[in-house]
Amino acid sequence: MPSARPGPNLSRIATSLGVSVATVSNALSGKGRVSESLAEKIREHASELGYVPSQAGRALRTGRSGVLGLVLPDIANPLFPKLAQAIEFAATTAGYGVLIADSRGDVAAQTEAINRLIERGVEGMVIVPRRATRISAASCPVAVIDTASTPGNTVAADHWQGGRDIATHLAELGHKRILIIGNNPESNVQNDRAGGIRSGLTGDMQSTTLWIERLERDQGNGCSLGLAEKVREGYTAFAALSDLQALRALTELQRDGIVVPDMASVTGFDDLIWSPVITPALTTAAMDMRLIAEIAIESLVRTIQATGPREGVLVTAETDRVPMQLIVRQSSGPAAPAHLTYKTENS
Amino acid sequence: MPSARPGPNLSRIATSLGVSVATVSNALSGKGRVSESLAEKIREHASELGYVPSQAGRALRTGRSGVLGLVLPDIANPLFPKLAQAIEFAATTAGYGVLIADSRGDVAAQTEAINRLIERGVEGMVIVPRRATRISAASCPVAVIDTASTPGNTVAADHWQGGRDIATHLAELGHKRILIIGNNPESNVQNDRAGGIRSGLTGDMQSTTLWIERLERDQGNGCSLGLAEKVREGYTAFAALSDLQALRALTELQRDGIVVPDMASVTGFDDLIWSPVITPALTTAAMDMRLIAEIAIESLVRTIQATGPREGVLVTAETDRVPMQLIVRQSSGPAAPAHLTYKTENS
DNA sequence: CTGAAAGCGCTTACAG
DNA sequence: CTGAAAGCGCTTACAG
Known part of the structure; x- marks a missing residue:
């Protein structure tokens, strides 16, 4: 006997309301051709019961896990916090979850990390490759963030x-x-x-x-x-x-x-x-991490939708080079001409 | 029609080998009462075909997603890289994936982040709470990493x-x-x-x-x-x-x-x-992040196995206080008595 | 507008 | 040692 999932499911809502699961599903997803009054009643009842849709059921049926992977060369990298934050935000906005994988150390570990993500059913992934590493396409769409001069790069700061x-x-x-x-x-x-x-x-x-x-x-x-x-x-x-x-x-x-x-x-x-x-x-x-993450995720999601989740493609983006912004905090130097003034951050 | 999953599945392997899916499943999981010779043949064929088990199918059937959540108060925190790395490693070792969530900003955002993880079906989560925030138990086991003086704390550095x-x-x-x-x-x-x-x-x-x-x-x-x-x-x-x-x-x-x-x-x-x-x-x-992460994950996994994934419990650990290690890199001071010597890192 | 039914891929008692 | 069957929760054509 499969272990019971404690929460209510569609069928519980359906029977308790005397309607079919199909109708409940349609009402909740908003896609359906369901009368507004019934839909409203269903939504209400569902939230009353604390209904949380089962990702597993949905994933199995639709073939999409709703999860993306993030592969970092070395998670301890000081740049990582900003990147991860930006990626997480962009992904969440696009309706995806983010599974992390640390490819610490060698290239072998990177390949392993990628495989782990595949096994967990990610629909695509963002990879920040190890120095001078080339990503051999995995069996899902892959967006690469590195330098513009990296072959197969999706997006990068300039x-x-x-x-x-x-x-x-x-x-x-x-x-x-x-x-x-x-x-x-x-x-x-x-x-x-x-x-x-x-x-x-x-x-x-x-x-x-x-x-x-x-x-x-x-x-x-x-x-x-x-x-x-x-x-x-x-x-x-x-x-x-x-x-x-x-x-x-x-x-x-x-x-x-x-x-x-x-x-x-x-x-x-x-x-x-x-x-x-x-x-x-x-x-x-x-770097404008927010923008870079947005472009990476957006292109990745577009590719997933176009090709299906399980095809290995290197994702390309319309804008592949995001400008860097100079932040001047030391506005004078040993030989600074007196007549020049600079915009500084704290003034 | 559900979107086809490109990779081979159990049924494909089964028919192509003239056996039943149950046998393939048993052989691959190693649990089965399957003759070693058949099992070996099945494993071989599966890897030949590049079989990757469907997490969705498994999760739906078993009720376990194989994924844990990691909620950070502010992902941009400089401590985050080491923590995330340690958690990812410990979780991977325990056979789990790690979904990240950034609870940037206020407590409301933290609650939202937690809910997102629940919706994605995590079996449990590790939370580093925002300053002086109390975690009201979510609907799954929760391990908290903070200070020993935080109520409901699972593990912390001393x-x-x-x-x-x-x-x-x-x-x-x-x-x-x-x-x-x-x-x-x-x-x-x-x-x-x-x-x-x-x-x-x-x-x-x-x-x-x-x-x-x-x-x-x-x-x-x-x-x-x-x-x-x-x-x-x-x-x-x-x-x-x-x-x-x-x-x-x-x-x-x-x-x-x-x-x-x-x-x-x-x-x-x-x-x-x-x-x-x-x-x-x-x-x-x-802090010994590796050890802290290990204890947190281990206790979390133990609790999940004991109570089932969907119950809200605050996890406790046997060791809840991990010693901090002093790293001396400035071994002299203004008034250092000459007769004292210190162990320094680079010597 | 609503419902009955099929099926995604897997695991697990159960029967043989 | 091996297989037939049920069912996890969902979505989606299809019929009514």
Whole structure:
């Protein structure tokens, strides 16, 4: 005997009202050709009984689970909270639930995570791939959020343009020598951002790039980045490719007696939760997570409806590149021309 | 006509092998009284066909969805990544999927989030309640992660003991005047931590508590905490109730020329992702998220199995208080007695 | 406008 | 050891 579901079901409502289940179903879904008075009575009775429709029954009948999957490369990623929140909101708005899966570690774990989601019957999924990983289509529609330069990408922030905005901002502050600080030279996102920065430098500016991962391989984890020395060499701006690196740079500079922003500027990317809170607050280029999530989910849902839930397709979106927004919180720099004024956040 | 599910089902496997669906089901689930040779043949054929069992069918029949819910007070919370990762891992290990819900904002939103999960058929859920919110039992088993002093709590880190460890550590470094920095005086977690700190001070130490939320109400967002002045007043240790506040304190001190840890110590809680990365790295008391998640999920699953999925119960655990671990990264302080040595992380 | 009936895919007593 | 059958709760053509 199947375990009883405690709550009332359609049939209970039907018999208790002396009508058929079909009519109850129609009334509740609003699709039906049911007289308004009966429909009203049914709705009332249903809510009185605390009726909650069974997803299982519905899913079995319609073939749609009403659930999407979210696969993260590494859930501990500081960007994750905003992304997950945005995805959850967009999905809920579209009437879907969100099942999470952490593809921590290697590519194998990612594949496993994807399979788990498939087994749970997701109709489609959003994947933020591991660095430089290619998604081999799963057996359901897949939306990929990465960089525009990732093949098969569905939607992404315009990291390149974000980098360009950073460079323009630094140029206006009068900086000449920029140190770009990245973590991983293999990351598509970081490369796009760095490329954008370089492309936005004016003729009299120059940049060098420091990859922390390489440095740490040589000198050990948590080693000094040697930024104070860079200041002595003439660098006045430190453009990190993520706020996490920017924070590391900022605290190291301050520890070594470099006053920010008076002696050097520090910029980041992503507008992580603490970026506005530290002193001085970080100038940063932020993704519009809400919009990105909306586009990803909307395209995903459209594809699901067009192709059916169980076909493996890489989803494409009309807009695949969402502009990044520069948030200026350090509005002066070592060489800021006095006549320039900037829009800052807290004023 | 119900929309066809593309993949093979039990019946397809059965007919193609000339056996009954019951036998296939039994063979695949391993429960059956099926001869090993037949079972092996069936398993082989199933995997050949790429058979993926239908959760919907199973759920409808058994009354269990195989899914748990995770309700977060504010998904953008910096603690969330570690928690979600730990929960996802524990749930996956227990054979469950995890549906997320963000109860951003008010209590009403929290209730709504809970209802959404119920509608999706979760068998139980883990809730991290909003500050000082009481969970009125939903119509399924609920495990609550908060403070031990929260009524109806299932499992929590021992925030009080964490605070005590921080105090002991500061005492050993020779600090006499401690400024405790919190965000919200209404938070159970923060109050437990602060209480622990105070309880761990020795007779010749004294502490004052600064609540940022109150300060900002008076002076505006992003206002200075005035910590440099506190240093001049004789405070040498700043014990923040979360790494986020610790970071704010650290950067403000550094900006104002206070060298950390030579002139003042800064400690935090939670070991957030950037805590080891900044300069100087933060001394902090960390929760064992893995263990907390494990206990929460295990107790939840046990309760589900005991009471059935659709009963509203507040889950209790055998161990409801998990010790916090002190991670010492600033091993010296302004007044550190030379003869003391500390275990530090990077050495 | 309303109802009887079929069937989505699965599991589980029960009979053989 | 294997199979026939019932039924979980729902939706949807179809008939009335």
